[in-house]
Amino acid sequence: MSEQLHKPIMVKEIISIFSEKKGSKETFLDTTFGRGGHTRKVMESFPGIEITALDQDPDAIEYGKSAFPEEVQQKKLKLAHTNFANEDILGNATFDGILMDLGVSSPQLDTATRGFSFLHDGPLDMRMNPQQPLTAEEIVNTWEERDLADLFYHLGEVRKSFRVAKAIVTARKEKRITRTKELADLIAKNLGWRKSGHHPATECFMALRLQVNQELPNTEKGIRKLVQKLNAGGYFFVITFHSLEDRLVKRLFLALEEYGKPLFKKVIKPSKEEISNNPRSRSAKLRIFERAP
Numbered sequence: 042m043s044e045q046l047h048k049p050i051m052v053k054e055i056i057s058i059f060s061e062k063k064g065s066k067e068t069f070l071d072t073t074f075g076r077g078g079h080t081r082k083v084m085e086s087f088p089g090i091e092i093t094a095l096d097q098d099p100d101a102i103e104y105g106k107s108a109f110p111e112e113v114q115q116k117k118l119k120l121a122h123t124n125f126a127n128e129d130i131l132g133n134a135t136f137d138g139i140l141m142d143l144g145v146s147s148p149q150l151d152t153a154t155r156g157f158s159f160l161h162d163g164p165l166d167m168r169m170n171p172q173q174p175l176t177a178e179e180i181v182n183t184w185e186e187r188d189l190a191d192l193f194y195h196l197g198e199v200r201k202s203f204r205v206a207k208a209i210v211t212a213r214k215e216k217r218i219t220r221t222k223e224l225a226d227l228i229a230k231n232l233g234w235r236k237s238g239h240h241p242a243t244e245c246f247m248a249l250r251l252q253v254n255q256e257l258p259n260t261e262k263g264i265r266k267l268v269q270k271l272n273a274g275g276y277f278f279v280i281t282f283h284s285l286e287d288r289l290v291k292r293l294f295l296a297l298e299e300y301g302k303p304l305f306k307k308v309i310k311p312s313k314e315e316i317s318n319n320p321r322s323r324s325a326k327l328r329i330f331e332r333a334p
């Protein structure tokens with residue numbers, strides 16, 4: 042289990058908006074527990090609240106079980122290893138607040154063996170749930186050139202995706218591509234550095250991660266199902282990190298009009314102060330859905 046921490050994003054904004062919500066604040070669902078940063082703040086700010094926390098990464102749940110005292114887990118915090126799109130585990134429970142903080146946690150990104158990062162060399166893995174079979178290595182070494190190009194184009198918005206796909210297919214004829222650094226160097230060689238400080242493999246790695254973890258379909262399925270678990274007047278907070286996700290959430294919140302509506306028209310972004318304290322927050326966007334009272 043990795044002990045690294047994760048700085049919770051826009052947590053002040055979430056606490057303050059949830060505080061102002063009318064009606065009860067007794068139950069909360071954290072669908073993406075990570076290192077429990079948001080859960081901890083919600084618990085501190087609303088002492089009587091009962092929280093259910095999910096994560097598809099067993100490492101996150103193991104961390105939660107060791108970090109929160111047993112007494113707290115008996116009375117106020119239920120932790121479960123599951124994908125939020127598979128909400129059957131929740132039974133008839135309903136919630137006053139739900140949070141979905143998408144993407145990867147800092148410990149996932151910074152632990153080389155998880156294979157998410159082009160900065161730390163590791164196996165080409167990228168599974169949030171290591172119990173699932175599909176890895177990034179499998180995609181990179183078995184997909185057709187055209188399918189790889191489509192993946193980088195659609196999920197990474199990489200304009201020269203065909204060039205990367207061709208380089209991968211050529212390289213893997215010589216030797217299977219198994220390491221993150223191998224792939225990152227290959228992409229950098231073929232796309233070149235356009236902006237200093239922005240690794241050319243960033244978008245291709247993101248596309249692979251989204252595909253391995255089925256992030257967009259799971260987000261859609263999860264939001265559609267979980268919105269029905271919100272109590273009247275309840276708030277659903279969603280934090281996204283890139284435009285494809287944000288567009289999906291914006292569209293879904295409007296499409297779910299039979300249940301309620303977006304609380305604000307405008308998206309909420311981290312303050313300058315938060316971005317300077319936590320550069321990983323810079324691309325975050327928060328949207329909130331209000332279940333009809």
Ligand SMILES: C[S@@+](CC[C@H](N)C(=O)[O-])C[C@H]1O[C@@H](n2cnc3c(N)ncnc32)[C@H](O)[C@@H]1O
Nearest residue numbers: 049073075076077078079096097098124125142
């Ligand atoms: C950005 S982190 C959350 C950090 C957390 N809010 C905190 O403050 O510590 C995202 C977490 O969500 C988990 N996750 C992503 N997609 C998921 C899904 N479909 N079901 C359950 N957990 C998911 C990841 O494994 C990761 O631990």
